[in-house]
Amino acid sequence: MSGLFFGAAHDTPGASWLEDLAAASVAAAETKFARGAGKDSFLRIDFLGKHQIEAHASYLVTKAVQDATAKLGHVIRDPRTETLRVNAGDRDKARLIQRAQAGNMIVFSFPEADVNGDDYLPDSRVETLSELAARELVNILPSSAEDDASLDAVLGQRQTVRNAVNDMVDAVRKTSSLEFSFFPTFGEMVGSILSVDQADALHNSLQEIRTDRRTVSISGRLDGVRTKRRIFYLEPDSGGDVQGALGPELLEDIRANLDKRVTAVLEEELVQTRAGRRSRPVYRLVGLTPSG
Known part of the structure; x- marks a missing residue:
């Protein structure tokens, strides 16, 4: 973070959950308002029902999001192939950058497009492969805790997509319900939720x-x-x-x-x-x- 919002977040002591919540609000303001006219896209993940994120929970969710977006990036780049394991090449082509963590949320940004690299997709207009993969992950997950149709649709997706969703399912079952918000450079925000109950249901179905x-x-x-x-x-x-x-x-x-x-x-x-x-x-x- 930078500027006024960063200073306010840094000065918030965090001695109580109210102060943690204030720090989270300041960090959210940074992602929303302090990016200027040429704002960058970002992915925000909120741990529902939590005031703070333990280090292990942060690690589990961060790893799951990076693995899931790497797998989705793989099939976006080459729809003819499937992958069930993340390799260094897929991860590098769909990298996420942890930009901020405060209170119950984590914010990820994306690397700039390399016009000479494999992650530059001219047909995607302003979005890099990392952004496309993050958007796709949010699109595939349920829109709410009551969105049963999306749960059924996950089971009909191709193998790599189901495997990517399973990464998030495992993380949610070990941490908490998660809310995902993808803010693109242009256009409307896309949001989704994966609750613990939904993750349990998907876990059983994906193991069949x-x-x-x-x-x-x-x-x-x-x-x-x-x-x-x-x-x-x-x-x-x-x-x-x-x-x-x-x-x-x-x-x-x-x-x-x-x-x-x-x-x-x-x-x-x-x-x-x-x-x-x-x-x-x-x-x-x-x-x-x-x-x-």
């Missing part, structure tokens, strides 16, 4: 054995989409409804065909538990064409 994966084509009306949560809704000609996950690469096709008849190419996956119980299928949209 997945079988019977197949690709199916379904014709019907594209009924709706939650672009920020990467969820589509389809009304098949045969009746009923289908919803599931989609990747960011399909957002333009979705917008162009909303409320129209389409043929959707879906990856359908049935889930079987270790006890042999089979659940309803989950879907991921992998292709979309108008069907007139």
Whole structure:
């Protein structure tokens, strides 16, 4: 931090939780107001129900966020491949910089774009790979503690995305519920929450054995989409409804065909538990064409 806000945060003694809260508010003011007209994007994480963050909890969440964004950065760079482990190259290309920690929050910023480096993506306008990955993580997580549709959509995501979410699930189960706020350089803030209860539910689902994966084509009306949560809704000609996950690469096709008849190419996956119980299928949209 810098300037007036940094001085105020530094001078706040922190002898009580009220003073810690004041320091957190000052740090938040720094991230919101002290960046000038050419403000930088940042990711803020709040530990819900906490007044202070223990060192171990800070480490667990920081590591989980960096690992998750590195994995998401990997599939953004190369959608043809999956990864379940973070390597130094993926981490370096989607680096996060811890900018501030006060009270119950941590703020991360992002490295500047290197026009000669692998993390520079001209098509992303002003966002680096680190920013794109952080935004994607916040988009995939639930919008609230009651957002069950987003939990279901996580199960339909590709393997690397599920693995990235699982990093955050493990961290939340060991620390506290987390609130995520991504403030871009331009545009609106994107927020999400991963509660302990949601993390427990996802933990159980993500540990299940997945079988019977197949690709199916379904014709019907594209009924709706939650672009920020990467969820589509389809009304098949045969009746009923289908919803599931989609990747960011399909957002333009979705917008162009909303409320129209389409043929959707879906990856359908049935889930079987270790006890042999089979659940309803989950879907991921992998292709979309108008069907007139």
